[in-house]
Amino acid sequence: MNIVIVDDNAVNLTLMAALARAATGFEPVRFDDPVRGLAWCRSNGADLIIVDFMMPGMDGHQFIEGIRASAHLADVPVVMVTAAGQSAVRRRALEIGATDFLTKPVDSTEIKLRLRNLVQLRQAQNLLRDRAAHLAAEVKTATEAIESRERELITRLSRAAEFRDPETGGHIQRMAHYSALIARQLGEPESFQEALLTAAPMHDIGKLGTPDHILLKKGSLNDEELVEMHRHAEIGERILAGTDSPLLRLACQIAASHHEKFDGSGYPHGLAGEAIPLPGRIVAVADVFDALNSTRPYKPAWSMDDSRAYLEKHSGAHFDPRCVSAFVDAWDEVLAIRARFPD
CATH class of the missing domain: 1.10.3210.10 (Hypothetical protein af1432)
Incomplete structure (x- = not known):
């Protein structure tokens, strides 16, 4: 599981990484630069992204828009960290594809529960996608076998006609x-x-x-x-x-x-x-x-x-x-x- 945390504040980054590790059992990948974090996600994929709103160069909204613009990241859970009272920021984040929010100052118990639930949701999504891909592969194999038998039937009937x-x-x-x-x-x-x-x-x-x-x-x-x-x-x-x-x-x-x-x-x-x-x-x-x-x-x-x-x-x-x-x-x-x- 690729859990990615993006926050320009080193203290917040360390704290959130520790909470994510405790909640999920996975070691998160951390970025203090949102541009580098976005590029990494696009190249390596992600299963859960935690991103701060206020960051230099690229804010949380722009980061989420960049994530959702990539087809392979379209359904990845994205959690935005905001300050209390930023309702306009939250509404805009929901419009562009945020999955959930964490509010500063953080409640460690709540954060761990939310992150655990989101990871479980992502694991279920991955399992469903893998099963769908497996079923699609089985259908493809079965279809190819049927088509092969049809081609063989046509060949044999054609040979039968040739004899006469x-x-x-x-x-x-x-x-x-x-x-x-x-x-x-x-x-x-x-x-x-x-x-x-x-x-x-x-x-x-x-x-x-x-x-x-x-x-x-x-x-x-x-x-x-x-x-x-x-x-x-x-x-x-x-x-x-x-x-x-x-x-x-x-x-x-x-x-x-x-x-x-x-x-x-x-x-x-x-x-x-x-x-x-x-x-x-x-x-x-x-x-x-x-x-x-x-x-x-x-x-x-x-x-x-x-x-x-x-x-x-x-x-x-x-x-x-x-x-x-x-x-x-x-x-x-x-x-x-x-x-x-x-x-």
Whole structure:
């Protein structure tokens, strides 16, 4: 416990220190200069401060204002020592944050009782604060464990989808990192970028419900097969719906909206413009781009430049122009991601 006594009178300082020691069992820190005392409190903290009112250079009011201006000293008990009859001084001290008063000439028994009570109050405050910090740390640990399990679940579901889909694990990694890159370029918070990186691989989870003869067909799909293929967005939404997990809610939003088009001609709901959730607009760019320059049973891989040109040509129709611009403006990073996660 840091008990601090500030008084320019050496006799008063010695007397108050002896009373504080007797009342609390702690050795107080003493200052005859209020400026030095204030600086020490700001640097080292305090649990109880006893300060005289009449001092040269800085009076008790100014000292208390300096104490209360520091956030870590805002709730420290401060006792002001005043002469009898100084009611105006006391009122002002209360206004600026004094906790209690001691009156000269001092009553040693009263002083010891008051100081003992204030130290006990401070000890209770510290215990409560420490317990709150401990509980906060436990909650943080538990939350991190839940989020880790959610990320593991998303990863495992994404792998399950990969087993049925000709798309490679490299595609999943690339489109997820492209999505996070676009989010960063748009100025989205880092927490959103990280969540998108985790959730984006779930975009095609609905293909678990797509028949193999359609999913693995070499060549173009007929109209009936296209209708069935398009159902994977709704299936993915149903698989992931009804969760309290923020990550899985984000994955659900992506699964349901990444095939919507900016001009409203997409599926499953025909949403247009900013009615399409931002995660879906971002993933649409990332997914289509990587699909174009990846080999599929029904097509050879396009070049990176041709894939980029496709995005730019369909900006404002298929894709959100802001997302396309954010993507191509970071072209060197796009190339680095492509090289980092090969098929």
